[in-house]
Structure formats: C-alpha cells, structure tokens
Amino acid sequence: xxxxxxxxxxxxxxxxxxxxxxxxxxxxxxxxxxxxxxxxxxxxxxxxxxxxxxxxxxxxxxxxxxxxxxxxxxxxxxxxxxxxxxxxxxxxxxxxxxxxxxxxxxxxxxxxxxxxxxxxxxxxxxxxxxxxxxxxxxxxxxxxxxxxxxxxxxxxxxxxxxxxxxxxxxxxxxxxxxxxxxxxxxxxxxxxxxxxxxxxxxxxxxxxxxxxxxxxxxxxxxxxxxxxxxxxxxxxxxxxxxxxxxxxxxxxxxxxxxxxxxxxxxxxxxxxxxxxxxxxxxxxxxxxxxxxxxxxxxxxxxxxxxxxxxxxxxxxxxxxxxxxxxxxxxxxxxxxxxxxxxxxxxxxxxxxxxxxxxxxxxxxxxxxxxxxxxxxxxxxxxxxxxx
Amino acid sequence: xxxxxxxxxxxxxxxxxxxxxxxxxxxxxxxxxxxxxxxxxxxxxxxxxxxxxxxxxxxxxxxxxxxxxxxxxxxxxxxxxxxxxxxxxxxxxxxxxxxxxxxxxxxxxxxxxxxxxxxxxxxxxxxxxxxxxxxxxxxxxxxxxxxxxxxxxxxxxxxxxxxxxxxxxxxxxxxxxxxxxxxxxxxxxxxxxxxxxxxxxxxxxxxxxxxxxxxxxxxxxxxxxxxxxxxxxxxxxxxxxxxxxxxxxxxxxxxxxxxxxxxxxxxxxxxxxxx
Numbered sequence: 065x066x067x068x069x070x071x072x073x074x075x076x077x078x079x080x081x082x083x084x085x086x087x088x089x090x091x092x093x094x095x096x097x098x099x100x101x102x103x104x105x106x107x108x109x110x111x112x113x114x115x116x117x118x119x120x121x122x123x124x125x126x127x128x129x130x131x132x133x134x135x136x137x138x139x140x141x142x143x144x145x146x147x148x149x150x151x152x153x154x155x156x157x158x159x160x161x162x163x164x165x166x167x168x169x170x171x172x173x174x175x176x177x178x179x180x181x182x183x184x185x186x187x188x189x190x191x192x193x194x195x196x197x198x199x200x201x202x203x204x205x206x207x208x209x210x211x212x213x214x215x216x217x218x219x220x221x222x223x224x225x226x227x228x229x230x231x232x233x234x235x236x237x238x239x240x241x242x243x244x245x246x247x248x249x250x251x252x253x254x255x256x257x258x259x260x261x262x263x264x265x266x267x268x269x270x271x272x273x274x275x276x277x278x279x280x281x282x283x284x285x286x287x288x289x290x291x292x293x294x295x296x297x298x299x300x301x302x303x304x305x306x307x308x309x310x311x312x313x314x315x316x317x318x319x320x321x322x323x324x325x326x327x328x329x330x331x332x333x334x335x336x337x338x339x340x341x342x343x344x345x346x347x348x349x350x351x352x353x354x355x356x357x358x359x360x361x362x363x364x365x366x367x368x369x370x371x372x373x374x375x376x377x378x379x380x381x382x383x384x385x386x387x388x389x390x391x392x393x394x395x396x397x398x399x400x401x402x403x404x405x406x407x408x409x410x411x412x413x414x415x416x417x418x419x420x421x422x423x424x425x426x427x428x429x430x431x432x433x434x435x436x437x438x439x440x441x442x443x444x445x446x447x448x449x450x451x
Numbered sequence: 452x453x454x455x456x457x458x459x460x461x462x463x464x465x466x467x468x469x470x471x472x473x474x475x476x477x478x479x480x481x482x483x484x485x486x487x488x489x490x491x492x493x494x495x496x497x498x499x500x501x502x503x504x505x506x507x508x509x510x511x512x513x514x515x516x517x518x519x520x521x522x523x524x525x526x527x528x529x530x531x532x533x534x535x536x537x538x539x540x541x542x543x544x545x546x547x548x549x550x551x552x553x554x555x556x557x558x559x560x561x562x563x564x565x566x567x568x569x570x571x572x573x574x575x576x577x578x579x580x581x582x583x584x585x586x587x588x589x590x591x592x593x594x595x596x597x598x599x600x601x602x603x604x605x606x607x608x609x610x611x612x613x614x615x616x617x618x619x620x621x622x623x624x625x626x627x628x629x630x631x632x633x634x635x636x637x638x639x640x641x642x643x644x645x646x647x648x649x650x651x652x653x654x655x656x657x658x659x660x661x662x663x664x665x666x667x668x669x670x671x672x673x674x675x676x677x678x679x680x681x682x683x684x685x686x687x688x689x690x691x692x693x694x695x696x697x698x699x700x701x702x703x704x705x706x707x708x709x710x711x712x713x714x715x716x717x718x719x720x721x722x723x724x725x726x
Contacts, residue, residue, distance in 0.1 A: 378632075380629050381628050393629070403634065
C-alpha cells in the first residue's frame with residue numbers, strides 16, 4: 065500500500081479485489097470460456113488423429129471384407145491394375161521391413177555413437193556447434209535426399225559398389241577388430257599367472273588380431289567382387305533413410321544422455337572409473353530407455369518416409385533372392401500408396417482403391433504401436449530420472 | 452500434379468452428375484471424359500482454347516477409355532477421349548441409343564524402347580521385349596549382348612505410357628515382380644542413362660540422350676509412328692456424337708489437332724502430331 069501514490073492503476077486494482085457479484089460471475093464465465101477454448105484446441109489435434117484412424121479404417125474395411133485376406137498377406141503377386149487384379153502385398157510388407165531394418169542398421173550405431181560423442185566426449189564449445197549442425201540434416205527436404213539417391217548414389221553403387229562396400233567394411237571393421245582384440249587379450253590373459261601374463265597377452269593379441277584381420281580381408285575381398293546391377297535397391301534406400309534418421313536419434317538420445325546428470329558421472333569418476341567405463345557402465349545404462357525411445361523415433365522416420373523410397377528403392381514388388389540380398393530393388397508400403405494412388409478410385413475398380421487403404425491401415429497400426437512403445441519408454445525414463 | 456488432376460477429375464464428375472446431360476448440350480460448354488492417355492492432350496487443348504475463348508467452359512475428366520465411350524453413348528459428354536477405337540458392341544449400343552459416334556484421330560502415341568548407350572543390342576522384336584518384361588529373358592547375352600543381367604524398368608501403373616505398353620507389348624501377360632517402377636518418363640531416361648544393364652520404355656519425345664532400339668526392325672521416329680509401321684504405336688481418338696457442326700466451339704476444339712499450335716501442344720505433351 066506504500067506504493068499507492070506511485071502507481072495510479074493500483075487504486076482500481078485494489079477496488080477490483082472486492083468484486084461485485086456481477087463482475088465475479090463475469091470473471092468466472094471468462095475462465096470457463098477460456099478453459100474450454102484451450103481444451104477444444106487441444107482436443108482438436110486428438111480428434112484429428114482419431115478421425116484419421118476412423119477414415120482409414122472405414123476405407124480399408126471393404127478390402128478386408130471383399131478381397132482375400134490370405135492373398136493380401138501371403139501372395140507376392142502385386143498387379144492392382146490388371147483386368148483380374150491381384151493384391152498380394154507380402155513382398156511389399158517385406159520390402160518395408162527390410163528397408164526399415166537396413167536404415168536401423170545404418171542409423172542406430174552411428175546415431176548413438178554420435179550422441180555419446182557429442183554429450184560426453186567433445187568439449188562443451190564444440191558440442192554447441194555440432195548439435196545444431198547435426199540437426200540441420202533433418203531440415204533437408206526428403207525429395208532432395210531422394211534426388212541425391214537417384215542421381216548420385218545409384219550410379220555410384222553401380223560403378224563402384226564393390227569397392228565402396230569393401231572400404232566400408234574396412235572402416236567399420238578395423239576399430240571393432242582392434243577393440244575386440246584388446247579386450248580379448250586382456251580377459252584371456254587375466255587367468256594366467258603373473259609370470260607369463262605379458263607374454264600371454266601378446267600371443268593372444270597377435271593371434272586374435274591376425275585372425276580378425278584375415279577375416280576382415282576375406283569379407284572385404286568378397287564385397288569387392290560384388291557387382292551391383294541396379295543402383296536403386298534396398299541398400300541405397302537403407303543408407304539414405306539411415307542418414308535421414310540420424311538427426312532424430314542423435315538429438316533425442318543426446319537429450320537422454322544429458323538428463324543422466326552430473327552427479328552420476330562425478331560419482332563414477334570419484335570411484336576411480338575411467339571415462340570409457342563411466343560412459344559404458346554408468347551413463348549408457350542410465351539413459352537406456354531414453355535411447356531406445358530415440359531409436360524408435362528414428363526408425364519411425366524411416367518407416368514413414370515416402371519420397372526417397374519411391375525414387376530410390378526401384379519399387380519392384382518382389383522378395384529379393386536370397387532374402388537378405390540388399391542389392392535387389394524392393395517396394396515399400398509408403399511408395400506403393402503414393403505411386404498407385406493416382407489412378408485408384410471407385411471408377412477404375414474399388415479393390416484397387418481400398419487395398420491402398422488396407423496398406424495405410426497396416427502402416428498406421430504399426431507406427432502407432434511403435435509410437436506407443438516409445439512414449440512408454442520415455443515416460444518411464446522420466447519417472448526414473450525424477451526419482 | 453497427379454493429385455490436382457484427380458481433384459479436377461472428381462470435381463468435373465460431380466458437376467457432370469449434378470448437371471446431367473443438360474450441361475453437355477450447352478454450346479458454350481464442352482465436357483470431355485475418357486482415356487487417361489489422351490487426357491493430357493485434352494487438358495492442354497482446353498487450357499489453350501479457353502485462353503482464347505474465355506466464354507467457353509471446358510471440363511476434362513479422365514476415367515478410362517471405356518467411360519469415354521459410355522459418355523458418348525448416353526450423351527453425358529461431348530467428347531469421348533479414347534486410346535483405342537470404339538468396339539463394335541459400343542457402336543451398336545450408340546446406334547441403339549440414337550447416336551452416331553464419329554471418330555477423330557487427334558494424335559499418335561508411340562513408345563520408344565531404350566537401352567544404355569554402351570549396349571550393343573540394337574534390334575529387338577516385340578516378343579523379345581515381352582519376354583524381357585515377363586522375366587523369361589534375364590541376361591543381355593541371350594540377346595547377343597554382353598553377359599549382364601537385364602534391369603527392366605517400367606513406368607508406374609498410373610501412367611498412360613504404361614497402359615499403352617501393357618496393351619501393345621505385354622498383351623495379356625503380366626510384368627515380372629523384379630521389374631523396377633519409376634514415376635516419369637524423365638526418371639526412366641535418368642535410370643537408363645546411368646545403368647548399363649537397363650531397358651526402359653518412354654514416350655517418343657524422351658528418347659534423346661539414351662539409345663532407342665529398333666523394334667521388329669523399325670526405328671522409332673515420328674514418321675514411322677505416323678505411318679503405323681512402328682509396332683508400338685497407336686492412334687489416339689476423340690469421339691463425338693455425330694459430326695460437330697462447323698464453327699461451333701466443339702468443332703474448333705477438335706480441329707485444334709490440325710493447327711500448328713495444336714501440333715506443338717501435342718508434341719509438348721510427348722505425343723506425335725498427325726501430318
């Protein structure tokens with residue numbers, strides 16, 4: 065009340081502390097209105113999700129009812145536009161799974177390694193610049209990635225695919241081989257008595273190192289001899305989708321690693337652990353569920369991606385032979401929906417129209433499941449961190 | 452683009468259904484329905500014609516050649532665009548309904564079969580091309596080329612080019628599952644240009660830069676297409692109910708195909724204009 069003479073508005077304010085009944089009612093009304101408005105806005109997005117589900121299910125239902133479900137899930141013959149259409153989607157489901165796994169194989173190790181590096185290894189100043197740069201990858205439109213895959217990566221794979229794969233095997237294999245050799249020699253020589261330990265360590269290191277190196281050389285040689293006939297294949301798409309998923313994985317798992325907090329790290333160091341031990345045995349397990357959630361979000365990006373897949377996967381509705389052959393073109397659910405949508409309507413045949421919704425429904429159920437799972441993991445991680 | 456096309460098509464359909472045949476009888480309205488192959492020509496013509504005659508309203512929808520014929524028979528549209536001639540049963544049905552369908556050939560549709568520039572194979576028969584796409588022939592050495600697996604590339608099933616290829620080359624057989632699909636003529640050219648083992652098919656205008664093979668000994672050129680000596684070629688039709696009265700928008704519209712501007716439009720859409 066001392067400030068009364070300095071603030072002219074204060075008098076009115078004090079007066080409004082004692083509201084008339086009418087003003088009180090008005091204020092309560094405004095509160096209710098404001099709350100319900102916010103509620104409506106919030107529920108709008110939820111309603112949108114609900115309606116997407118309902119409408120896709122509604123248009124998928126006629127397919128599941130009229131056409132053969134068995135054909136859809138077991139046949140690989142995809143001829144939606146033929147006079148007697150065949151709707152075998154097995155190869156397409158398989159292609160989606162294959163590409164997703166491939167993208168995961170590229171993105172998960174790289175993404176987690178990059179996240180650990182940014183969060184625990186790099187100096188703080190470098191981290192401040194690295195993370196935004198990494199996140200910029202996510203800002204590149206997918207059609208640009210697709211164009212790159214089609215125009216640059218596909219011809220490159222055709223011309224130098226073998227050498228590229230061999231080089232990749234060396235780059236990935238060498239550090240892994242070095243690490244396993246060191247660990248093996250340490251673990252194996254521990255049992256041996258003090259006197260011969262150094263000698264044993266060296267023998268094991270030489271034997272194991274030689275073995276892994278020869279193995280690596282054999283693998284690289286085999287890869288080098290590979291001839292990639294068509295550059296638009298599962299490998300191409302996996303690489304590109306992997307790169308596209310990396311920013312999500314890095315960003316979310318880096319947040320999870322940061323959330324682990326200083327106390328745990330300092331406690332670990334205080335017990336005499338090295339940085340490697342701290343990262344592997346303290347930080348990573350503590351951030352585990354957050355990292356899992358990051359992986360799932362990244363994989364979701366790969367599952368839902370359409371443009372890149374349509375441009376770079378080759379869109380051949382087949383299960384590659386042999387089944388793990390990533391050098392063969394594949395077709396995915398998303399690309400099929402995008403590619404076949406144009407002519408599919410009630411006029412050209414309702415089966416052809418509804419089968420796309422059936423596919424969309426499969427995709428929706430799948431991504432909904434994964435999303436739900438990652439949500440649970442994130443909330444569990446949050447709870448544990450709070451505790 | 453595809454999407455907008457679909458939307459316009461649906462809108463037009465809705466208008467047609469709402470307006471019924473009364474719409475079709477209006478002199479300042481031209482309703483076109485039918486083949487998805489002819490659709491781009493009809494649409495380009497409509498755009499061109501409406502720019503010159505703003506008072507005329509032209510709607511183009513694409514629901515397949517069969518619906519073009521139906522539209523003429525039950526007088527739901529003024530022009531039935533078709534990528535095949537009317538069947539005798541359709542002509543009978545039209546006569547039964549008191550309509551005399553008149554055929555106008557507006558352009559030729561020819562498909563060039565292209566391979567990588569390094570590929571020595573220069574001449575294929577239609578049967579061989581079919582065997583390549585069904586997967587019966589899987590290596591170029593079976594055709595006198597190098598020992599190289601064939602990468603067969605097709606247009607997506609939405610395209611008119613695919614439809615043409617399917618009806619003129621594949622006949623009743625189905626394209627093998629290992630065939631790759633791409634979304635445009637340009638994408639086929641891009642893939643064939645960079646893939647030594649590739650074979651693809653494109654609209655005639657897109658054969659530059661890659662190596663078109665002779666089909667049944669005939670080179671794919673506008674001349675052989677118009678002369679119908681090139682085997683993977685067909686005329687594209689627009690049907691009207693009776694001969695359109697001269698100097699009406701309808702007759703002017705059909706005649707566009709014979710004007711220099713019309714021929715330019717046809718070339719731009721990837722087809723071959725008539726001589």
